[in-house]
Amino acid sequence: xxxxxxxxxxxxxxxxxxxxxxxxxxxxxxxxxxxxxxxxxxxxxxxxxxxxxxxxxxxxxxxxxxxxxxxxxxxxxxxxxxxxxxxxxxx
Numbered sequence: 001x002x003x004x005x006x007x008x009x010x011x012x013x014x015x016x017x018x019x020x021x022x023x024x025x026x027x028x029x030x031x032x033x034x035x036x037x038x039x040x041x042x043x044x045x046x047x048x049x050x051x052x053x054x055x056x057x058x059x060x061x062x063x064x065x066x067x068x069x070x071x072x073x074x075x076x077x078x079x080x081x082x083x084x085x086x087x088x089x090x091x
Contacts, residue, residue: 001031010048017044029057039064041077043086050090058083 006027007015015023022045029036030052037059038045049058061078065071076082 001027003027006030010051014044014048014051017042018048030054043077043082043089046083046086047090050087053091055087055091058087 003020003023007023018026022040022042025038025040026045026048029038035057037057038049039059039061040046041061046055046058049055060080060083062072062074062080063083065074
């Protein structure tokens with residue numbers, strides 16, 4: 001899906017905090033049939049996933065590390081709690 005087509009799905013106010021790289025990543029994710037995951041460090045990407053019913057395609061760095069059997073103290077934007085909060089806010 002081209003970025004301009006992806007952006008046209010949302011109100012322009014939604015994209016104030018979304019940079020072109022994030023938009024491109026989301027447009028690619030939305031155009032695929034496979035179950036790709038995205039691990040952003042910003043709220044707007046999780047909000048978009050929540051808004052479109054794709055919360056399961058977001059994963060925090062904390063969750064990735066846990067799946068690998070690792071743990072680290074991470075700042076708020078990289079936690080599961082952050083992902084869940086902003087995914088809910090978007091839906």
